[in-house]
Amino acid sequence: MKDTSKIKMQLQCPLPKLDFEYITLGHGSGGLLTHKLLESGVFDLLSNEHLDKQDDGAFLTLKHEIAITTDSFVISPIFFPGGNIGELSVFGTVNDLAMCGADPKYLTLSFIIEEGLLFKEFWEVLVGIKWAADKANVKIVTGDTKVVDRGKADKIFINTTGIGEVHSNAKIDINRIKVGDKIICSGNIATHGMAIMSVREGLEFESTIESDTQELNHLTAALIKQYGSAIKFLRDPTRGGLGTILAEISKDTNVGIDVLHDSIPIDPLVFSACELLGLDPIYVANEGIFICIIDGQVAEAATEFLQKLAYSENAAIIGEIVEDHPNKTVLVSPIGGRRVINLPVGEQLPRIC
Amino acid sequence: MKYLDEFRDSTLLKEYLAEIKCTVTRPWSIMEVCGGQTHSLVKHGILRLIPDHINMIHGPGCPVCVTPLHLIDKAVHLALDKNVILCSFGDMLRVPGSEKSLLEAKAEGADIRILYSPLEAVRLAENHPDREIVFFAVGFETTAPANAMSVLQASKLGLTNFSILTSHVLVPPAMEAVLDDPETKIDGFLAAGHVCSIMGIDEYYPIVEKFKVPIVVTGFEPVDLLHGILMTVRQLERGEYKLENQYSRIVKDEGNVNAKKVINDAFEILDREWRGIGTIPASGYELRKDFQAFDANKKFNIDLPKVREHEICIAGDILKGKKKPHQCEAFGKTCKPETPLGAPMVSSEGACAAYYHYSNQDAITT
Numbered sequence: 001m002k003d004t005s006k007i008k009m010q011l012q013c014p015l016p017k018l019d020f021e022y023i024t025l026g027h028g029s030g031g032l033l034t035h036k037l038l039e040s041g042v043f044d045l046l047s048n049e050h051l052d053k054q055d056d057g058a059f060l061t062l063k064h065e066i067a068i069t070t071d072s073f074v075i076s077p078i079f080f081p082g083g084n085i086g087e088l089s090v091f092g093t094v095n096d097l098a099m100c101g102a103d104p105k106y107l108t109l110s111f112i113i114e115e116g117l118l119f120k121e122f123w124e125v126l127v128g129i130k131w132a133a134d135k136a137n138v139k140i141v142t143g144d145t146k147v148v149d150r151g152k153a154d155k156i157f158i159n160t161t162g163i164g165e166v167h168s169n170a171k172i173d174i175n176r177i178k179v180g181d182k183i184i185c186s187g188n189i190a191t192h193g194m195a196i197m198s199v200r201e202g203l204e205f206e207s208t209i210e211s212d213t214q215e216l217n218h219l220t221a222a223l224i225k226q227y228g229s230a231i232k233f234l235r236d237p238t239r240g241g242l243g244t245i246l247a248e249i250s251k252d253t254n255v256g257i258d259v260l261h262d263s264i265p266i267d268p269l270v271f272s273a274c275e276l277l278g279l280d281p282i283y284v285a286n287e288g289i290f291i292c293i294i295d296g297q298v299a300e301a302a303t304e305f306l307q308k309l310a311y312s313e314n315a316a317i318i319g320e321i322v323e324d325h326p327n328k329t330v331l332v333s334p335i336g337g338r339r340v341i342n343l344p345v346g347e348q349l350p351r352i353c
Numbered sequence: 354m355k356y357l358d359e360f361r362d363s364t365l366l367k368e369y370l371a372e373i374k375c376t377v378t379r380p381w382s383i384m385e386v387c388g389g390q391t392h393s394l395v396k397h398g399i400l401r402l403i404p405d406h407i408n409m410i411h412g413p414g415c416p417v418c419v420t421p422l423h424l425i426d427k428a429v430h431l432a433l434d435k436n437v438i439l440c441s442f443g444d445m446l447r448v449p450g451s452e453k454s455l456l457e458a459k460a461e462g463a464d465i466r467i468l469y470s471p472l473e474a475v476r477l478a479e480n481h482p483d484r485e486i487v488f489f490a491v492g493f494e495t496t497a498p499a500n501a502m503s504v505l506q507a508s509k510l511g512l513t514n515f516s517i518l519t520s521h522v523l524v525p526p527a528m529e530a531v532l533d534d535p536e537t538k539i540d541g542f543l544a545a546g547h548v549c550s551i552m553g554i555d556e557y558y559p560i561v562e563k564f565k566v567p568i569v570v571t572g573f574e575p576v577d578l579l580h581g582i583l584m585t586v587r588q589l590e591r592g593e594y595k596l597e598n599q600y601s602r603i604v605k606d607e608g609n610v611n612a613k614k615v616i617n618d619a620f621e622i623l624d625r626e627w628r629g630i631g632t633i634p635a636s637g638y639e640l641r642k643d644f645q646a647f648d649a650n651k652k653f654n655i656d657l658p659k660v661r662e663h664e665i666c667i668a669g670d671i672l673k674g675k676k677k678p679h680q681c682e683a684f685g686k687t688c689k690p691e692t693p694l695g696a697p698m699v700s701s702e703g704a705c706a707a708y709y710h711y712s713n714q715d716a717i718t719t
Contacts, residue, residue: 337402340710
């Protein structure tokens with residue numbers, strides 16, 4: 001998805017002129033070099049009333065019940081078609097809060113940098129963080145930077161912890177899922193995973209697939225505002241993809257799930273790439289979609305509601321909770337073939353031929 | 354996706370199914386040679402939809418499954434050498450060796466790279482002149498051209514740090530071995546479409562004549578498979594035995610002439626050991642004398658003790674079509690994809706993995 005705000009942000013935040021090119025161990029020592037690194041423009045870039053105080057921690061006041069989550073981002077490569085690790089580290093945590101029915105407010109930001117990372121690359125990641133935080137309407141309120149020896153990290157690892165206020169009419173509870181509820185998928189599956197795959201060393205293939213990494217909090221807020229407690233469960237199927245999440249739900253709640261293969265939205269390019277590499281798209285990672293388990297009575301209306309919003313135009317009902325086969329998620333093929341969706345064994349590995 | 358959707362079309366599938374039902378009058382055993390075909394049959398629920406009279410027997414066409422145990426041990430041994438970057442197709446990584454898999458070796462610190470093309474390994478060799486790059490070159494005739502090309506390319510570039518650990522196997526001798534086995538009763542074959550797209554179809558005429566068995570070169574999509582089954586059943590019901598080509602949109606009679614030339618330039622045919630089956634005469638490729646500097650087997654001269662297969666695992670019987678995965682006492686119990694006893698439970702083309710992932714799972718306690 002082309003977003004001009006990203007390009008604008010990149011233009012507004014040119015690379016600062018510095019007397020160092022690489023990040024070295026000294027930049028994580030807490031001494032002069034650390035100050036030099038942070039004062040290089042990092043604080044200015046992420047500036048807000050909390051961060052500007054440069055205290056050891058941030059003092060925050062919230063009005064409602066809070067949700068808190070944390071996530072670490074260790075992807076390779078750190079730049080990929082459609083995004084970078086910085087954007088991912090903001091959207092990932094924001095989305096986890098959104099899936100709790102919360103309105104994300106504040107993030108912490110922690111870097112573990114491998115010495116030798118180009119400052120230019122670090123800056124690009126930071127600009128991504130700034131852009132994503134603005135877009136998701138969250139503030140980075142405190143952070144940390146460590147630098148480790150070469151080989152002890154892979155360029156840069158980022159951890160973010162997020163706090164959000166739970167929407168007053170949200171009632172997200174996996175135990176409320178019951179027979180007759182429907183499963184909505186908010187958009188095309190497998191896009192992020194295939195975008196990463198297309199640039200991974202050894203697997204490069206020509207494609208125009210771009211990651212779908214994006215904030216989902218505005219979508220879930222709108223959905224919760226409209227449908228409140230009819231929404232039983234929200235989850236963004238990141239690592240392990242749609243299949244893993246559905247298999248987990250059926251196991252955790254002892255319900256049966258039927259998924260109609262042909263109803264799952266997927267971009268034809270992404271589907272082709274999966275076919276070529278021999279990967280099952282239901283197990284491929286996503287970063288910009290969520291699934292919603294919702295009361296069957298309002299499922300169609302909620303799907304149409306989502307289809308009118310940006311980022312969820314391809315929303316579709318993909319399945320339902322059924323009485324048969326408790327504990328199992330079953331994928332139904334167009335000719336009536338049925339197969340159980342299991343938890344995957346480790347990472348999907350490309351096949352031989 | 355063009356060229357795919359039309360071969361998964363449910364109306365067409367139902368028509369083929371109905372036609373098969375009308376045609377079949379007696380029990381027939383048909384072997385689909387390729388593991389990719391097995392997976393497609395199970396994944397799309399075709400085994401449950403075809404008439405009971407038709408017994409699909411799953412063939413040995415799974416490259417990962419037939420790669421000998423001692424060769425996997427060799428790959429693991431090489432990978433653990435700090436000077437070596439071992440490159441492999443992804444599928445090989447989880448296959449259990451006698452002590453560990455390549456994935457476990459990777460966790461121990463081995464530098465193992467998953468590649469799609471062996472030519473990437475040549476590039477690695479160029480970029481890492483201080484390291485030995487070994488490509489684990491397994492597969493049937495389908496992967497042979499690219500593997501051959503990697504050696505020709507490395508030779509042209511004058512690289513001395515590139516080699517392949519080869520375990521190339523050939524389909525027609527394996528089909529003959531299966532037919533020669535008195536315990537296996539097969540009435541007809543769906544030959545592996547992709548293999549034929551490289552090699553053409555000529556090598557199958559002698560098998561048809563010698564064993565009086567119908568062979569239909571078949572593709573991998575549901576429509577292909579049902580069409581292939583129908584063509585085979587028609588021959589069987591009429592008492593005919595012919596070579597037919599269902600997959601004519603891909604497979605030309607002469608195959609891919611350029612690919613065959615590349616194979617012939619780099620490889621020669623020799624006897625080859627198949628995991629679970631044993632040695633089959635003239636059933637594999639090895640690098641020609643001119644290219645022995647690129648043969649990891651010779652270059653590294655690793656002498657590892659021969660090890661025995663797991664006692665309970667019946668992978669050999671599965672590969673020869675004598676037994677089905679669920680007839681194994683370990684299936685779904687002690688043998689699962691996360692704790693495999695044999696290779697067919699690991700590979701994306703293995704029959705056991707296909708059964709485990711896609712069918713008969715009510716019997717599985719997870």
